[in-house]
Amino acid sequence: MSTATETPKPHLLELLWRAAPETGRGPRKGLTVDEVVAAAIGLADAEGLEAVTVRRLAQSLGKAPMTLYTYVPGKAELVALMLDSLFAGMDPTPAADRPWRERLAAVARDNYALYRAHPWAAAASPSRPPLGPGQCAKYERELRALEGLGLDDVAMDDALAYLLAFVRTAAQDAAQSEAERASSAMSDHEWWEANGPLLAKVLDTERFPTAVRVGQAAGEAHDAAYDAEHAFAFGLERTLDGLGALIRS
Amino acid sequence: MSTATETPKPHLLELLWRAAPETGRGPRKGLTVDEVVAAAIGLADAEGLEAVTVRRLAQSLGKAPMTLYTYVPGKAELVALMLDSLFAGMDPTPAADRPWRERLAAVARDNYALYRAHPWAAAASPSRPPLGPGQCAKYERELRALEGLGLDDVAMDDALAYLLAFVRTAAQDAAQSEAERASSAMSDHEWWEANGPLLAKVLDTERFPTAVRVGQAAGEAHDAAYDAEHAFAFGLERTLDGLGALIRS
DNA sequence: ATCGTACGTTGTACAATATACAACGTACAA
DNA sequence: TTGTACGTTGTATATTGTACAACGTACGAT
The missing domain is CATH 1.10.10.60 (Homeodomain-like)
Known part of the structure; x- marks a missing residue:
């Protein structure tokens, strides 16, 4: 001893x-x-x-x-x-000397592709992954897409974390909705047959006029109740617009 | 039988x-x-x-x-x-007849407060929660904050889902970093004492110049390596800017 | 008023999990 | 050559969710 x-x-x-x-x-x-x-x-x-x-x-x-x-x-x-x-194993799409919006879109899509290829990773990934060699190389590479835009160092980190959090969540939601669909053992048609009557009774347009109207429109637009790929595309544009406003100021 | x-x-x-x-x-x-x-x-x-x-x-x-x-x-x-x-138990801050940005900020902050008060909820909440009475009332109320902005019904749903996904992720990250700090049984000082030498050896500025520079700046700005409240504030502004660009078009 | 039975309650049981512990044997250092 | 550090493994424990069957209660029909 x-x-x-x-x-x-x-x-x-x-x-x-x-x-x-x-x-x-x-x-x-x-x-x-x-x-x-x-x-x-x-x-x-x-x-x-x-x-x-x-x-x-x-x-x-x-x-x-x-x-x-x-x-x-x-x-x-x-x-x-x-x-x-x-x-560590990512191979990023090269986008240097492209406009900033393309560079950031490439970062987002690379991450999205990674998480879609390995759905478990989106769920397991914490907001700040541990500082391993893969994470460090990734951080370095992605930060470079944000340089030369007039952002100070702190803002660069904030902006990257913001972008990556969006992508991770979008991929996670996509994987989850996919898994639910696969494991439900009930087709959309069967689900509506089983739950439609109750929903119709309970979702009266008196109490929830906006919800019923918008929910129906959204459900018809995407033919599922939730279209993950569309949510990613929509969200990516908004996120880049939001970062664009920061870059301009 | x-x-x-x-x-x-x-x-x-x-x-x-x-x-x-x-x-x-x-x-x-x-x-x-x-x-x-x-x-x-x-x-x-x-x-x-x-x-x-x-x-x-x-x-x-x-x-x-x-x-x-x-x-x-x-x-x-x-x-x-x-x-x-x-x-069902949320009591929303009333914000009708305020400008749209304030209305959406109120929605975001109400959700953030809910998830901060019940940290487990952020992790458990799927992207599309089941259509219970509480969820329906919430959906109705939050959609109303998006009306009169020139968005069609599908865009209203997209915009709300985008905003709520951001809030949920931000709250989840905050709760997680808090939990890690609480359960680590190691102070930041102790952590650096234990891991600093290895990190210094391995994070050379040759391979990761940008990462080291930005990481250090970010770490000093927030005194923790990750300041969740700041991330929420930063992200909320970007998210509202992004939605603002959609609303203007 | 009586009685069958639908249904609430519960003890036991099972499969699966992460991992602590101790026994066993290998192969390097002295 | 030998002691011991360490890789390997079988066994065991404390958890988990929940299936199953036994038991008893109290309502509905007679």
């Missing part, structure tokens, strides 16, 4: 930057952190983040469940690693 | 509108749906949504866990009921 050299559990940052101090004692490692993370991403892409359990992941790697805790301290850290790996 | 009158499980809409057909057979009910929902909201407010387990909730109502399934078909439906109850 005494003042023994306690290994204080690997910090998340060390994991993200792969800066763990290797000692070389004991049996050979059968895996690497990257293999574990890659397998987890594959599993999440195929079956969703809730399918990424320690057991499933270990099975897909041919190891016992507890083995994974050698590579990753816990599930939260695993998700952080998965996210940073995604960010 | 034969063609017995199967009670096909209460639909969510019937629950939301409290339109369950009462039969009056069997023992008296010891609770009401509203009591269950109110207790669940209290529990979620006090300890977060993850504390709302069937067992805890039943205990706080003095019943056995399985009893709750008499009132609510499952946990998902319970959360929907909790949300609609929250929406």
